[in-house]
Amino acid sequence: MQMRNHYYLSIDDLAHARGPVAELAYDGVGPNDFATALREALQMPVLFERWRAMQSAPDEVDPALGATDPAATVHATVDDVLRVDVDLVTSLPMSVVRHRMNLLIGANWTLRDMRAA
Template sequence: MATRYYITLPDGALARGADPDLSFTALSGEGFASELQAALRGDRLFDKWRRKQPEPDEVDLSLAATDPDATVEGAQDDLHIDLIVTTSIPGTVLKQRLRLLAGSAWELRDVKTA
């Protein structure tokens, strides 16, 4: 079952994770949406993060969840970015990916059944 998450990046320029190799690089609403969608549909971001862990083989594999049908819509209004994420990925995994991509510079505004 898919869930719809309404997320805001209050300042797109500050929406960067601690590790530049894993972080957002986008500058526009559409760019942020595209990067997050790729992170949810595929395992590239997870694999890069996992390889950087002290004990990669001990990483909880539930964090590797992907959703090939995930969609992310992005819109920019001045400095802030609004993202609408529709996915079957568990919320804990979505939050972990957002922390990698945006650090703490994001807000979960609402959650609804899709």
């Protein structure tokens, strides 16, 4: 059984948080939309495969970066006017979570804490 981790993340100004590649970036309007987008990005390989296809040597991309967790859960809530708190429970390593977050919203997020789930 893989170890599950609980990641506590925050996003400043979700309304303007977008990844660097428009075709891959989050395009929703609120915390529920973002939670859905992140959950899909972690549970299914679609976002990773789209990103990989854009690389100059797709076959050389580390396949471990494409790992998925069908049991990943994501909840996002508004903390104040601009900040959104995200609770994520997954067996995926931080390197995969970081990659998917950066594709979706760039560097507009912070890992606040991580614990065993």
